[in-house]
Amino acid sequence: MSYTAPISDLHIAHDELLPEPRALREALPAGEAAAAHIRRSREAVRAILRGEDDRLLVITGPCSIHEPASALEYAGRLLPLAQRLQGELLVVMRVYFEKPRTRMGWKGLIYDPGLDGSGDIGQGLHEARRLLLACAAMGMPTASEILDLVTPQYYAELLTWGAIGARTVESPLHRQMASALSAPVGFKNTTYGGLAPAIDAIHVAMQPHTFPSVSLEGRAMVVTTTGNPDGHLILRGGSDGPNYQADSVARAARALRESGLPERVVIDCSHGNSSKDYARQPLVAADVAAQVAAGSTVPCGLMLESHLVEGRQDIRDGRQGLRYGQSVTDACIGWDATVQVLEGLAAAVQARRLPR
Ligand SMILES: O=C[C@H](O)[C@H](O)COP(=O)(O)O
Numbered sequence: 001m002s003y004t005a006p007i008s009d010l011h012i013a014h015d016e017l018l019p020e021p022r023a024l025r026e027a028l029p030a031g032e033a034a035a036a037h038i039r040r041s042r043e044a045v046r047a048i049l050r051g052e053d054d055r056l057l058v059i060t061g062p063c064s065i066h067e068p069a070s071a072l073e074y075a076g077r078l079l080p081l082a083q084r085l086q087g088e089l090l091v092v093m094r095v096y097f098e099k100p101r102t103r104m105g106w107k108g109l110i111y112d113p114g115l116d117g118s119g120d121i122g123q124g125l126h127e128a129r130r131l132l133l134a135c136a137a138m139g140m141p142t143a144s145e146i147l148d149l150v151t152p153q154y155y156a157e158l159l160t161w162g163a164i165g166a167r168t169v170e171s172p173l174h175r176q177m178a179s180a181l182s183a184p185v186g187f188k189n190t191t192y193g194g195l196a197p198a199i200d201a202i203h204v205a206m207q208p209h210t211f212p213s214v215s216l217e218g219r220a221m222v223v224t225t226t227g228n229p230d231g232h233l234i235l236r237g238g239s240d241g242p243n244y245q246a247d248s249v250a251r252a253a254r255a256l257r258e259s260g261l262p263e264r265v266v267i268d269c270s271h272g273n274s275s276k277d278y279a280r281q282p283l284v285a286a287d288v289a290a291q292v293a294a295g296s297t298v299p300c301g302l303m304l305e306s307h308l309v310e311g312r313q314d315i316r317d318g319r320q321g322l323r324y325g326q327s328v329t330d331a332c333i334g335w336d337a338t339v340q341v342l343e344g345l346a347a348a349v350q351a352r353r354l355p356r
């Protein structure tokens, strides 16, 4: 080895500047109508989390967005369904742009909008923001996992609900980032099924933090937060088994109570709760619906991975040859099953309202 060999950038192949967040916000601004819609829908989520509104929060949509056109078609179908069931459900569309992978795999529309490894993140951020604004213009609230620590400045102010996922819930950096987010944030139990790290994360994100971040001008800055009061637990099952059944929900409620948090959980019908078998999602939802119909107020929301077409497909040649409206990450339930699940959940809320 040479004694004059460089000691930096040994593993950097390429770098380029991203446009500053302010430039994207100015190119694709959130007008007052969109802002009013986002404010209202966040407040509606908060009311459900606090138990002031007895509806169920339902976060439904593709595992990941890879095709803005089919995402918009999904939003266009979801909106009238959400309106029809709005007396019982608050429906928020899952619009996930950043995917945490177990090993390798496509990392989502923001990281790779071409689906070919070209990694045009500037374009990905543009497409993500445009889609969120289109949803807001229709009146469709949106939800996303916040995975990256730089990208939130480009789009997170448009979200009604955010998630910290099972792989990052133990990360101090994600917890402090969540303390800055303006939307309510759900924290998933870990991939092993651990609840304690998610409950710790809710407490950590509620507190003020001072940490390095990126300004709207794209400069490194130090930000001090006031803490996010709207953190809550998402039960997603884990390698130790599912945790949507009444006994698991009761265990989660006890853990929340003992740590001084409200006994409210969102239940993810996919991931560890379905063993990633999409056909099991309606069964999970039906079990939770039965708990609700029997009077339980602990489940205050559900998450579904759903798309126009059921199942999943592999990415083989970028966008070429893909089936329209079908997931390229986790398998999803299809549209008809989604309608049935949401109708079942609405019926459960009605049943809970009956005098006992
Ligand atoms: O919801 C998405 C996936 O479950 C997550 O990104 C992990 O996916 P992977 O195990 O296929 O990488």
Ligand SMILES: C=C(OP(=O)(O)O)C(=O)O
Residues within 6 Å of the ligand: 063, 096, 100, 145, 164, 165, 166, 167, 188, 236, 271
């Ligand atoms: C990655 C996800 O979930 P989890 O963090 O529960 O694996 C997801 O909801 O897309």
